[in-house]
Amino acid sequence: MRTADLTSLPTGVPEALHDEGIEELYPPQAEAVEAGLTDGESLVAAVPTASGKTLVAELAMLSSVARGGKALYIVPLRALASEKKAEFERWEEYGIDVGVSTGNYESSGEWLSSRDIIVATSEKVDSLVRNNAAWMDQLSCVVADEVHLVNDRNRGPTLEVTLAKLRRLNPDLQVVALSATVGNAGEVAEWLDAELVQSDWRPIDLKMGVHYGNAINFDDGSQREVSVGRGERQAPALVADALDGDDDDDQGSSLVFVNSRRNAESAARRMADVTEQYITGDERGELAQLAAEIRDVSDTETSEDLANVVAKGAAFHHAGLASEHRTLVEDAFRDRLIKCISATPTLAAGVNTPSRRVIVRDWQRYDGDYGGMKPLDVLEVHQMMGRAGRPGLDPYGEAVLLASDADTRDELFERYIWAEAENVRSKLAAEPALRTHLLATVASGFAHTREGLLEFLDQTLYATQTDDPERLGQVTDRVLDYLDVNGFIEFEGETIKATPVGHTVSRLYLDPMSAAEIIDGLEWGAKHRSEKLRALAGETPEKTKREKTKREKTKREKTKREKTKREKTKREKTKQETADDSTGFQRASEMVSAGGGGDGNNCGGDADDSGNGDTVEEFETDQTYPTPLGLYHLVCRTPDMYQLYLKSGDRETYTELCYEREPEFLGRVPSEYEDVAFEDWLSALKTATLLEDWVGEVDESRITERYGVGPGDIRGKVETAEWLLGAAERLASELDLDAVYAVREAKKRVEYGVGEELLDLAGVRGVGRKRARRLFEAGVETRADLREADKSRILAALRGRRKTAENILEAAGRKNPSMDDIDESDAPDDAVPDDSGFETAKDRADQQASLGDFE
Numbered sequence: 001m002r003t004a005d006l007t008s009l010p011t012g013v014p015e016a017l018h019d020e021g022i023e024e025l026y027p028p029q030a031e032a033v034e035a036g037l038t039d040g041e042s043l044v045a046a047v048p049t050a051s052g053k054t055l056v057a058e059l060a061m062l063s064s065v066a067r068g069g070k071a072l073y074i075v076p077l078r079a080l081a082s083e084k085k086a087e088f089e090r091w092e093e094y095g096i097d098v099g100v101s102t103g104n105y106e107s108s109g110e111w112l113s114s115r116d117i118i119v120a121t122s123e124k125v126d127s128l129v130r131n132n133a134a135w136m137d138q139l140s141c142v143v144a145d146e147v148h149l150v151n152d153r154n155r156g157p158t159l160e161v162t163l164a165k166l167r168r169l170n171p172d173l174q175v176v177a178l179s180a181t182v183g184n185a186g187e188v189a190e191w192l193d194a195e196l197v198q199s200d201w202r203p204i205d206l207k208m209g210v211h212y213g214n215a216i217n218f219d220d221g222s223q224r225e226v227s228v229g230r231g232e233r234q235a236p237a238l239v240a241d242a243l244d245g246d247d248d249d250d251q252g253s254s255l256v257f258v259n260s261r262r263n264a265e266s267a268a269r270r271m272a273d274v275t276e277q278y279i280t281g282d283e284r285g286e287l288a289q290l291a292a293e294i295r296d297v298s299d300t301e302t303s304e305d306l307a308n309v310v311a312k313g314a315a316f317h318h319a320g321l322a323s324e325h326r327t328l329v330e331d332a333f334r335d336r337l338i339k340c341i342s343a344t345p346t347l348a349a350g351v352n353t354p355s356r357r358v359i360v361r362d363w364q365r366y367d368g369d370y371g372g373m374k375p376l377d378v379l380e381v382h383q384m385m386g387r388a389g390r391p392g393l394d395p396y397g398e399a400v401l402l403a404s405d406a407d408t409r410d411e412l413f414e415r416y417i418w419a420e421a422e423n424v425r426s427k428l429a430a431e432p433a434l435r436t437h438l439l440a441t442v443a444s445g446f447a448h449t450r451e452g453l454l455e456f457l458d459q460t461l462y463a464t465q466t467d468d469p470e471r472l473g474q475v476t477d478r479v480l481d482y483l484d485v486n487g488f489i490e491f492e493g494e495t496i497k498a499t500p501v502g503h504t505v506s507r508l509y510l511d512p513m514s515a516a517e518i519i520d521g522l523e524w525g526a527k528h529r530s531e532k533l534r535a536l537a538g539e540t541p542e543k544t545k546r547e548k549t550k551r552e553k554t555k556r557e558k559t560k561r562e563k564t565k566r567e568k569t570k571r572e573k574t575k576q577e578t579a580d581d582s583t584g585f586q587r588a589s590e591m592v593s594a595g596g597g598g599d600g601n602n603c604g605g606d607a608d609d610s611g612n613g614d615t616v617e618e619f620e621t622d623q624t625y626p627t628p629l630g631l632y633h634l635v636c637r638t639p640d641m642y643q644l645y646l647k648s649g650d651r652e653t654y655t656e657l658c659y660e661r662e663p664e665f666l667g668r669v670p671s672e673y674e675d676v677a678f679e680d681w682l683s684a685l686k687t688a689t690l691l692e693d694w695v696g697e698v699d700e701s702r703i704t705e706r707y708g709v710g711p712g713d714i715r716g717k718v719e720t721a722e723w724l725l726g727a728a729e730r731l732a733s734e735l736d737l738d739a740v741y742a743v744r745e746a747k748k749r750v751e752y753g754v755g756e757e758l759l760d761l762a763g764v765r766g767v768g769r770k771r772a773r774r775l776f777e778a779g780v781e782t783r784a785d786l787r788e789a790d791k792s793r794i795l796a797a798l799r800g801r802r803k804t805a806e807n808i809l810e811a812a813g814r815k816n817p818s819m820d821d822i823d824e825s826d827a828p829d830d831a832v833p834d835d836s837g838f839e840t841a842k843d844r845a846d847q848q849a850s851l852g853d854f855e
Helices: 013-019 027-034 053-066 078-094 110-114 122-130 134-138 147-151 156-169 185-191 234-243 261-278 281-297 301-310 323-334 378-385 406-417 431-443 450-457 461-465 469-485 500-507 512-527 529-536 542-577 588-595 628-636 650-664 675-695 700-707 711-734 740-752 756-762 768-777 783-788 791-797 802-812 836-849
Strands: 043-046 070-075 098-101 117-121 139-144 174-179 195-198 206-212 215-218 223-225 254-257 314-317 340-343 357-360 364-367 372-375 397-402 489-492 495-498
Touching: 013 078, 027 043, 027 053, 027 195, 043 053, 043 185, 053 070, 053 078, 053 139, 053 174, 070 078, 070 122, 070 156, 078 098, 078 117, 078 323, 098 110, 110 134, 117 122, 122 156, 122 431, 122 500, 134 139, 134 156, 139 156, 147 156, 147 174, 156 174, 156 431, 156 450, 174 185, 185 195, 185 461, 206 406, 215 397, 234 254, 234 261, 234 357, 234 397, 254 261, 261 301, 261 314, 261 340, 281 301, 281 323, 301 314, 301 323, 301 700, 314 323, 323 711, 357 378, 378 397, 378 406, 397 406, 431 450, 431 469, 431 495, 431 500, 431 512, 450 469, 461 469, 469 489, 495 500, 500 512, 500 711, 512 529, 512 628, 512 711, 529 650, 628 650, 628 675, 628 711, 628 740, 650 675, 675 700, 675 711, 675 740, 700 711, 711 740, 740 756, 740 768, 756 768, 756 783, 768 791, 783 802, 791 802
Parallel strands: 043 174, 043 195, 070 117, 070 139, 098 117, 139 174, 206 397, 254 340, 254 357, 314 340, 357 397
Antiparallel strands: 206 215, 215 223, 364 372, 489 495
16 A cells, blocks of 8 residues: 555645655555554554554544544653654644643643644553543544553553543544554454454564574574684674674664663673674764763763763663663664663663664563562563564564573473463552542542442453453442542442542542551641650650660560560451451551550650640740651652662661651651561661752762662652652642641752752752752852852852853843853852862761661
């Protein structure tokens, strides 16, 4: 089928496709058009990577816009959203406006109403529905990229429910679902009332095989000799073999998939020794410049390690990298500047990084629930292997697994090469998933009764697949009980309504359990405010009690095993006695206080549980409560925050910290003998101290070393904490609690990563945490100072960077921001910071945390 024959597209688009070299549609694309793709018919396209799925999506969306509609493209990752937006923007010259929306879950995105094509993550689309975006009912086409991710227990339920809601809002909505690896594509098509286009066709051949001995054995029976010398490893030999071409055009890049971040980094160092031999003189200079850009992203050891291997033509890629790192690496790999990436499977999740050869080095991954190393799913391995082969750049693609013996070679052929991908299965019936989606369904007006909820859920993939229709009803009842007990919904006869706070929780995109934890903690803090202020000022017996507790700790440890057995027996008995409780739910503080009462074995225990914790008169002090650490700990113990893991030795360290900082916590500390609850409390404390170090201006490099994380992990924690603290501020305001100001300040400090005195400066665009400290130490302490201070002083504080200084002054509102004719040497001596201010900030954070460096 010729693109010139596509008459349902906007004027000029068929000609543009022809100019791009797309004169004929690929067979799967033509089959999709014949199935009604450009006429508004729903479609599931299960076709291999590189077989033109994106053009299938574009044809659907462009034809929908030509009919006067609006199109939505749903992606699983923020990075992929930006990539797709850039790709679709080439249609703007034909009158197609493109927008992207991935953040700010409380926004209704009204500005998107003027866009023809909107790119967004499934979480953002869900939040837009919750916030009643008026333009949602204008949608005529929605594309769900990587639809197999409904199988993911974390993201899958959101995609599944979002598609169900969009179809309810727009009964005539065209749904186009795309995936390269769906074992039960027909079942997905049945769910979406869609036509199925399923094909194995690829524009270039993909050969899959296993390397064993000195050769790759392919699925078509052929072999390719790749010798591995004594003491050498298979993966470097395969990377070198792909690069052994007669000229640059014949050199092939490689992706090496491994099972952990550490392995990705160590593999990249080995691959760099290979790729360094194949880079040209010009490439060496470009790679050196790229390495410098990578170092500028972060001052961490991870950033330095990445820059070092990039300078040699290799890279690693995992979730611990900052998003800027990942973007730089992906772009350079697509430009063939980087020859090999060693990556965890996250790189296989739809990001456009095809290569000549894919090497799946590790096909097993540690799984705690499994109790050891567990083989990867076929679906996941096929996603990795599908990255092989770049149309227009490679004559073929090769995907290779590694075997060390003949038995493993045969197993890999059976398990992966000749196997079909598993069926995708809905994960919606899990209580954590239903908790948030049932509240949102009620709050958004999609259902007002139990029967209405079940009718709505009947439109999901779960309902299509389940052979136990009663289970969803049972889980729904338990979740409704939970939402009712915590005050998020209320029953009026058969009618279910979201309460005002329930509406807020839904709009904030919070897990209701997170909201319950935050509300309970803030209310607990308000009730115990005076006694905690006295404790912080050292005017209560708490300090003495903590010291006594420390002295008795050794004695307690001797009897811990026996007491744990008694406590466990008691808990099991209590659990059995309450098994028939009609609700089975408690508020967060009730659950904590039930196990952490006054037995003298918890970190606190200074106030009773009678509800009279704040009977003393208001206490005047310069101390603030809640404190930043208390608030960070509160949001870190919610299910919406992924807590740091307690490593060997951490329990003792953070137990000591728990004793020292107990007055700051918003809630009663669990007993040490409640192993799970206490471990969770300490994990939240470890995560909270990372945030405290961040706002204490500790260098990223020191934070990554101390907590064993990457720069991407730090930023992920910071972004999540900022979101949760913003939600806490809203909830505190709605519940008329005194903590609003304290929460707002804690949120700002997390957002900018600075001490309280730098908040005004750090809020100026282009300043950031490090420049704010340099300016402050040079005597430029506020936004107003930026408008009035001597320019040479400012330039000196910014280390002579004129363009940076001009941009900052313009952002601060200075009438004449120009740095022309300004000489930093004219600045007074006190304008040049010697970085002593940074050491002060670090020392302050260390004193706050009372922790040494962790090895």
